[in-house]
Amino acid sequence: MAEVVIVTGGAGGLGSSVCSALAEDGLKVVVADYNGEGAQALAAKLKSEGREALGVGVDVGDKQSVEAMIQSAVDSYGQLDYQINFAGLMGRFSIADMTEEEWDRVIRVNLRGVFLCSQAAATAMRPRKQGRILNVASGRGVAGAPYSAHYSASKAGVIAFTKSMAVEVASDNILVNNICPGRTETPMARAGYTEEQWQAIKAVDPLQGGLTQKDEITGLVRYLVSDAARFITGQTFLLRTP
DSSP, rough: OOOOEEEEESHHHHHHHOOOOOHTTTTTEEEEEHHHHHHHHHHHHHHHTTTTTEEOOTTTTTTHHHHHHHHHHHHHHHHEEEEEEEOOOOOOOOOOOOOOHHHHHHIIIIIIIIHHHHHHHHHHHHTTTTTEEEEEEEEEHHOOOTTHHHHHHHHHHHHHHHHHHHHTTTGGTEEEEEOOOBBBBHHHHHHHHOOOHHHHTTTTTGGOOOOOOOOHHHHHHHHSSSSTTTOOOOOOOEOOOO
């Protein structure tokens, strides 16, 4: 039986690339996104290409919505093998200008969302004593960055949460890891930059903080859901400098 993966933020720039890659590899893909129409559109495209896919709307910061997402996957495909948490928000604000509402908005999706999705996914995986959860953090959660303290804090939290969860669920044969992409050509990453600033970033050597390529991210995801990674857990893979 083909394995089943949920990708939150699946209609977004990075999430959609991962959905397409894993569908190409033969997985049954649940495209989950706050933009439910976008999720359904991508699922329809994958199905038109002969893949198995389902599009669902989800608010990752809401427990009932997350549990409904997991249930949709299990009802449709009978199991859940992989949970990949790409859903996230950014915002460029100085600490002096940042409001409590802006802080809470980012933490709710980036950190609370990872907690709720990972918790619900592990509950679905535990009876079968197998599964993998892949959380998407950021180099900014390791090194920090100006004008993104809330984002950096949320991603640092994801890294610590992942390490803790990996220890807790190891006896259930559930693996939990992080990937930390650098800047990638997506609308979310470009937000807050002028075209001139963005082109300057692109011109920098990638190893010095330029752009991560999408195929580098999909390649790492493919590895972490493969048999070759069946003993890897609690790890953080930093693709680029922040």
